Amino acid sequence: MAGSAGQASLREANLRLVTALVYASDEPPSRAELASASGLTRSTVSRLVDELVAGGLLRELDPAPANGRGRPAVPLAPARASLVATGAEVAAAHVSVRCIDLSGQVLAERRHEAHLVGSDPGMVLAELGRTLASVHDQLPDGVRHLGTALALPGLVERGTGRLLQAPNLGWRDVVPAPLVTGAEVVHVGNEADLAALALTQRRPGRPSELIDVVYVSGEVGIGAAVVRSGQVMAGRHGWAGEVGHISVDPTGPTCRCGSRGCLEQYAGRAAILRAAGLPEDTPPPDLLRLADDGHLGVRRALTRAGWALGVVLAGVVNLLDLPTVVLGGDLDLLSRHLKPAAEPELTSRVLSARWVAPQLLGAGESDSAAGGSVGSPTATGAAYHLLGEVLDHPAQHV
């Protein structure tokens, strides 16, 4: 029953509005509360909610006890185990896969450490396809799968999903989606940009407190996402956030990117382990343990990394006036050893620090989904990207 273009788009807008109100709510609202919050009539809301429940976007909870008159109100909440998205991350030192439903519940996941520096993209992505297939086998019957969003540590071309360069994987000019055999990769994006989606939301559609932040995620490489009013600033081509290649000391050590003195050569995993005199495959938790035990070489390496991080982040805060910086990945894990060296640089180098002191926060300390998914904020954020598309266009699913 096709209405006019005007009716169709009005229905779409109303479905989006009702969906957004339920997903952003602290407490599951009733139809009457949705009518009041949206300005729509009670009967319009009821019809829209019925469609969204039938389409698997909302679920009805047990009615609250009746308050004396009329039928008891039925609270409405994000649906569970109906529409499911997969987030996958290939990083230089791990692969992570997560299947998440609209309520933010993780239905299946897999994570393993790996050594993918200088790896072959075809082999790695075929292996990822097998991992995805086995994780998808664990999903409950009856869920509708939205596909997989793939996060990579490098420059991804918008539109085509081509990876132009990922220095730490050593990959160049790769179109990843068709290489992930056995799984449907519907989106490819930069890891920090996708992780930021887990940082700015507690669960899909519900904002966290972190809406004006710089998120800096470190592992082998270091990437960042600039978030303003809850939106990731991807830049002109989607390539923003390459903090790992901001100069600490322009005459410093040579970087994998071909330049010199980049932040990664001070605060990237390989640089820290090298400075600490440890083997390059030392797992980060071992590094943390040594630091906690007072290992002098490790302490010195982390002080140098924290100092470099402070110098670069002071520049970022001077440029953007976003005085909350959230650390992710290794930098989150190691944050108690990095902060003492980073914070004095922020305080002394940020021109406005005497009025608003810049704040360094570990992702694990936050109220966001990234805090709740320590170790896999990027895979979480990648899944959130696809779930967010459902919330933006609910009419396509009812």
Next chain:
Amino acid sequence: MAGSAGQASLREANLRLVTALVYASDEPPSRAELASASGLTRSTVSRLVDELVAGGLLRELDPAPANGRGRPAVPLAPARASLVATGAEVAAAHVSVRCIDLSGQVLAERRHEAHLVGSDPGMVLAELGRTLASVHDQLPDGVRHLGTALALPGLVERGTGRLLQAPNLGWRDVVPAPLVTGAEVVHVGNEADLAALALTQRRPGRPSELIDVVYVSGEVGIGAAVVRSGQVMAGRHGWAGEVGHISVDPTGPTCRCGSRGCLEQYAGRAAILRAAGLPEDTPPPDLLRLADDGHLGVRRALTRAGWALGVVLAGVVNLLDLPTVVLGGDLDLLSRHLKPAAEPELTSRVLSARWVAPQLLGAGESDSAAGGSVGSPTATGAAYHLLGEVLDHPAQHV
């Protein structure tokens, strides 16, 4: 004749729409063309245009020759010499005042070099008040004056207009507006943020080609504005753009801000003159002449400044993926000597440079009002700020 709130806001929205269409147009549109572009009826457009002409926001040009049937069309253009705003800039080395009308025409101006490093705010601003009064005396009879917007090189508190700190003036915690006796200062803002308004527009309300850029303006200090989709990103508190205090070399020379190795210590005016072995009051045009004549010390100082600029701007482009950088002030004047040292740093340090080469452009080379107002883009932008408020709220003026 007060209508309902709904009618009033509809009228406001329509006045704004018609105003925006005329101001953004290449060619002055007729009422019929405005009706077609806005989707409003011919009679509604005619009524709104009549109000805007009477209110001094639009003017009617000579009718085009009739095309055979009906009355000849009357082209509509931005009004001249009706509403006028003043932009004033106090910088460390000059004071500049410009009165501009809605068409972008400069009706009166004054600029003089000055040595205001370590100056007294009360004396400087009282003197500015006298300058403003004498410039305003030159305005034609019958213009309506919107007040003065004041641009300062430092951190300005949003809302209160308090200057927290301007390191190169040596001013701290000053509320400037009441000190400008004899003139009505209605807005105080950061100089680079205001200059960016002259960069992103050819004339008030008409966008230039520069909508995704970083604008870096250098004189004694160095400030910047980050412009995304034509909007200046002011940051959380309005303090974004402090590139002058981004580190080039964290162990470098001590800066006026208390930190070390800041960009200003390489590419600020005093640093360049010191490195060139010239007196600190050498005017920039003399510096340019010496460089053009091949003076070795000057050439070396400008190479060092360009190199430092390249290192810092490479970091900015890596972070933001805004690959067009526009140089203003001294940096514009000296750009042909700075670019050869800056560009190789941009090319080698920006991770995405092999796909999209970052571009360094002098403001004077652009199609913007900043290009057309060499020497006073900041005062121009400050006046544009007030003129832009008229275009955003035309109902308040008709």
